[in-house]
Amino acid sequence: MVEVLPIDLRSRRTAIELLTDPELVEKELVVAGWAEHIRVIGRLVFIVLRDRTSRIQLVVRKNLSQEAWKLARKLSVESAIAAKGVLKENDEAPGRRELVVHELIILSDAEPLPIDIREPEKTILAKRLDYRYLDLRNDKIRLIFKIQADIAGIYRETLRDKGFTEIFTPKILGAASEGGAEVFTIIYFKREAFLAQSPQLYKQLGVISGLERVFEIGPVFRAEQHHTPRHLTEYTSMDYEMGFISDFNQVMDVTEAFLKNATKKIIDKYGDLLGKYYPDALLEPVKEIPRMPLKEVQEILRREYGKEYPPGEDLDTEGERLLGEFLEKEYGYKAVFITKYPWGPRPFYTMPCICTENPGEECCRGLKPDTPTCSFDLIFRGLEVTTGGQRQHNYECLLKQVENKGVNPETLSWYIEMFKYGAPPHGGAGTGLERVVKQILGLKNIREARLLPRDPERLTP
RNA sequence: GCCGUGGUAGUAUAGCCUGGCUUAGUAUGCGGGCCUGUCAAGCCCGUGACCCGGGUUCAAAUCCCGGCCACGGCGCCA
Numbered sequence: 001m002v003e004v005l006p007i008d009l010r011s012r013r014t015a016i017e018l019l020t021d022p023e024l025v026e027k028e029l030v031v032a033g034w035a036e037h038i039r040v041i042g043r044l045v046f047i048v049l050r051d052r053t054s055r056i057q058l059v060v061r062k063n064l065s066q067e068a069w070k071l072a073r074k075l076s077v078e079s080a081i082a083a084k085g086v087l088k089e090n091d092e093a094p095g096r097r098e099l100v101v102h103e104l105i106i107l108s109d110a111e112p113l114p115i116d117i118r119e120p121e122k123t124i125l126a127k128r129l130d131y132r133y134l135d136l137r138n139d140k141i142r143l144i145f146k147i148q149a150d151i152a153g154i155y156r157e158t159l160r161d162k163g164f165t166e167i168f169t170p171k172i173l174g175a176a177s178e179g180g181a182e183v184f185t186i187i188y189f190k191r192e193a194f195l196a197q198s199p200q201l202y203k204q205l206g207v208i209s210g211l212e213r214v215f216e217i218g219p220v221f222r223a224e225q226h227h228t229p230r231h232l233t234e235y236t237s238m239d240y241e242m243g244f245i246s247d248f249n250q251v252m253d254v255t256e257a258f259l260k261n262a263t264k265k266i267i268d269k270y271g272d273l274l275g276k277y278y279p280d281a282l283l284e285p286v287k288e289i290p291r292m293p294l295k296e297v298q299e300i301l302r303r304e305y306g307k308e309y310p311p312g313e314d315l316d317t318e319g320e321r322l323l324g325e326f327l328e329k330e331y332g333y334k335a336v337f338i339t340k341y342p343w344g345p346r347p348f349y350t351m352p353c354i355c356t357e358n359p360g361e362e363c364c365r366g367l368k369p370d371t372p373t374c375s376f377d378l379i380f381r382g383l384e385v386t387t388g389g390q391r392q393h394n395y396e397c398l399l400k401q402v403e404n405k406g407v408n409p410e411t412l413s414w415y416i417e418m419f420k421y422g423a424p425p426h427g428g429a430g431t432g433l434e435r436v437v438k439q440i441l442g443l444k445n446i447r448e449a450r451l452l453p454r455d456p457e458r459l460t461p
Numbered sequence: 462g463c464c465g466u467g468g469u470a471g472u473a474u475a476g477c478c479u480g481g482c483u484u485a486g487u488a489u490g491c492g493g494g495c496c497u498g499u500c501a502a503g504c505c506c507g508u509g510a511c512c513c514g515g516g517u518u519c520a521a522a523u524c525c526c527g528g529c530c531a532c533g534g535c536g537c538c539a
Contacts, residue, residue, distance in 0.1 A: 041503095042496040061497075077490095092498055112491050116472050118501065122489090123472060126531055198539090224537065225462055237539065317535075345537095377539095385539065432539030445532090446539095456462095457530070 007032075007082045007105055016053035019095045024087050031056060031099060032082040032107070034137065038075050045072035047101075048094070049081065050137075057098040058083050068104040078110040078117070078137060125445060132452060132461060140277040144449060147266055148437045152217050154262045155238045155431075162254065164213040164240055169202035171195060171219060175411035182223040184233075195221035198430060200349070201415050203241035204391060207426045208418050215240035217433070225456045229445040230383060232434060234454040241391075241428030247356060248374040248390040249291070251427040252337050255378055255386055256289050258431070259335060266440060280442025282334065282381065290327070291337040291376070297323055312344040312370035324382025339376045341389075344369030348398075348405040351375070351390035351427070355397060364397035367404050374427070381439045388429025395419040 011030045018024060018031065033051035043062035048055050060072040068083075075081070085101035114130075115123045117137050128135040135141050156166065173194045176183040184195040199216050206214035220237040245251060264285040267274070274281035297315065301307040305322050309315070315323070315338070327333040343352060351374045355363035375389025392398045398419050402409050409416060437449040447453040452461060 037500075037502095039499045039502060040496085041499055044497040044499080046499050046502090048500075057500075059498085063497090090498085092500090094500055112471065114471055116489075124531075127472080220539085222538075226537070227462095227531095227533075228535090228538090229533075231538070235539070314537095317537090383539090387539065430539065435539055 007084050007103055009082060012082070014053040015049065015051050015056040018056045018087055018099065019054060019097055025089055025097070026086060028084065028086050029099065030082065030084050031058075033080070035075050035077060035079050035081050035110075038072070038077060040073045043069070045069060045075075047072060047075065047081075047083075049083070049099075056095070057093050058085065058101050058104075059093075059098050060101045060104060064100070065102045065104075068101055071104050071106060072101075075106065076110045076112070078113060078134070080107040080110075081105065082107055125447060126458075129447065129453065129458070130461070143270065143273055143277060144437065144441060144443075145451060147270060147441065148433065148449065150266060150269070151262050151436055151440075152236070152238070152433060154265055155215075155217060155258055155433075158258045158261050159213075159215040159240055159254070162213065162257075164215045164242070165206075165211045167202070167206050167211070167214045167216050168218065169196070169199045169206075169216060171221075184221050184223045195223075197222055198237065199239050200347075200430070201412075203239055203428055204349070204415075204423075204426065205418060207241050207243040207428075208421070208423045212243045212424075213240070214242075227456070229447075230435065230438070232446055232450055232453055232455060235435075235446075235450065236433035237430050238433055239428065239430040241426060243424040243426040245390065245425055245427050248339075248351070248376065248388075248427050251388055251390065251429060252289075252291060252339075252376055252378075255388060255429050255431065256337075259286050259289065259378070259380065259436075262436065263334075263440065274441065278441045278443070282440050282442065284334070286334045286380075288333060289335045289337055289378070290331075290333055291339050293340040293372070294338050294342070295340070297336075297338050300326065312342045312368070314341065314345040320379055320384060321382040324379055328381075335378060335380045337376045337378055339374075340372040341375045341377070342369055343367045343371040343373055346373050346375050346389070348401045348407050349391045350401075351392050355392065355394070356390065359394075364392070364394070364400045367401065376429075378429075378431070380436065381442075383435060383439055385435045385439060386429050386431040388427065390425070390427035393419060393423040393425050395423075 007030055009032055012032050013029050031049055033049045035047050036050040036055060037048040039046040045060040047058040049058055060068050062069040082105050083101045084103040085099040088098055088100050089096060090098050113134055115128055115134055117134055120128060120135060120138050120141055172188060173196050176194045183197050186193050186195060198220055203214055217238050219234055221234050263282060267285050271283060275283060298309045301319050301322060304326055307319055327336050340353060352364055352367055353372045353374050356374055377384050378386035392401055398416060434446050434449040438446050443449055
C-alpha cells in the first residue's frame with residue numbers, strides 16, 4: 001500500500017520564492033520545511049517555516065481550518081512539516097508576506113531538542129558535534145559548510161584554469177610513505193596496511209606520468225595525538241604538483257593565486273553574512289603575500305620579540321602567531337610565505353637550494369640540518385595552512401637524500417624507480433581545507449570547520 | 462604523548478576553597494493553562510541534575526586516589 005500524502009510535495013515552493021516572486025501573491029501554494037518557531041496566540045498560531053533557502057511565516061487560524069489549527073498548536077519545534085495555503089501580503093508579517101494555511105501535515109514529529117540550536121555558542125562544541133545534524137539546522141553553522149564547499153570549488157577552478165588535471169589517488173597504502181607524521185595502521189584482509197597521510201608521492205607520479213600538472217582534493221590521515229584547536233586526525237588536503245618549473249617561486253604563484261581568489265570570492269559572496277555571524281572573520285581579501293626566507297623571519301622575531309632560534313630550527317607555534325601579528329600590524333599583510341626552510345625539518349624529497357643553483361651530482365652531498373631548501377610554508381593569519389616546495393628529481397641525489405634521512409629505500413622502490421625515466425623538475429604544495437576555512441571565518445577551533453571531525457578521542461558520529 | 466584546568470537538570474551556569482546551614486539556586490528548554498497579530502511573544506502553574514569507581518569521615522556535589530571525557534598549552538603539523 002502506498003500512502004498518498006494529502007499535500008503533494010512535487011508542487012512544493014521554496015521560502016525564497018514565496019518571499020520574492022511577485023506572481024505568487026494570492027495563489028494557493030505548497031511549502032515544506034522545519035518548524036523553527038511556533039507561537040500560539042489563542043485561536044491563532046504562527047509558524048516560522050525554514051527550508052534550505054530561507055524562512056516564511058505560516059498563519060493557522062482556528063476559524064479557517066480547525067484541523068490544521070489543532071495540529072499547529074501542539075506542533076513541536078523542528079518538526080518536519082508541509083503546508084498548503086494562500087500567500088498574502090501583510091505588513092505585520094516578517095518579510096511582509098505570509099502563507100495563510102488551510103492544510104497542514106506533520107511529516108515527522110520532533111522530540112525536544114538536546115541542544116540549543118538558536119544560539120550554538122551556548123552549548124559546548126563537543127555536545128554540538130554529538131548532535132551535528134541538529135547543530136547544522138542553524139544558518140550560521142550551515143554557512144561554514146557552504147563556504148567550505150565553495151573554497152574547494154574555487155581551488156578546483158583555479159587549478160583547472162591553469163591546466164591541471166584532477167586525480168584520485170589511493171588512501172590505502174602498502175607502506176608508510178613519507179615518514180614524519182605518524183600513520184594509521186589498518187588491517188587489509190590478512191595484511192598490515194596504512195592510511196595515506198598525504199598524496200605526495202602519487203602527485204609526483206602524476207607529473208612524471210605525463211599529466212604534468214595534477215591536483216587532488218581528498219582525505220588524509222594523521223595518527224598524532226594532538227589536543228589543539230588546529231589539528232584533526234582526518235582532514236581534507238588540497239594538493240597540486242606541477243612539472244617543468246624553473247624555480248619554486250612558480251609553485252608559490254599557484255598557491256598565491258588560489259588564496260587571493262578564494263578570499264576575494266568568498267568575501268564578495270558572503271561578506272555581509274560573515275560580518276553578521278563571525279566577529280573575527282576576514283573581511284578584506286588577501287592582496288599581497290610577501291615571500292621571506294626563514295632566516296629573515298627569525299631575525300624579525302628576534303628583533304621584535306626577543307625570540308631566539310638555533311640554526312636549522314623551524315618556527316614554533318608562538319613564532320608563527322607573532323609573525324602573523326607583526327606583519328598584519330606593520331604592513332597589513334594577512335598572509336606570508338616563509339621560504340628556504342632548512343633541510344633538517346623537511347622530508348627527504350625536498351629540493352636543496354644548492355641543487356637548483358649549481359645542479360650536478362655533488363650538489364646534494366653532505367646535506368646538513370641547516371642547509372636551505374627550496375621549500376615554503378604559507379602562514380595565513382598566523383596559522384600554517386600550506387606546505388610546499390620544489391622536489392628532488394635527480395635520481396642519484398634522491399638516493400642520497402633518502403639515505404641522509406635514514407628512510408628505508410626498499411619500501412619506496414616504486415617511487416625511486418620513477419626518477420630513472422625522465423622526471424622533469426617539479427614542485428607543488430598541500431593546503432589544509434579546514435584550516436583555510438577556520439582562518440577565513442576566524443573560528444576558534446578547527447573542529448567547527450569539519451562536518452564530522454575526528455580527533456584522538458572522537459570516532460562518532 | 463607530556464602538562465594545566467574542568468565535568469552539577471535537555472542546554473548553560475551558581476554552590477565546592479572553609480564537608481552538615483540545600484527540599485542543590487538561577488536562566489533557558491520541556492509539559493499544562495489563558496490569549497486573533499506574534500516575530501527569541503507575554504503571563505500563570507508544573508517538571509527536571511551533583512560523570513563513573515574506590516577511599517577519608519558520624520556525615521561528601523564539596524576532601525583524596527584512579528578511570529573516562531572535555532577544553533587549552535607544548536611538542537608536531539595542513
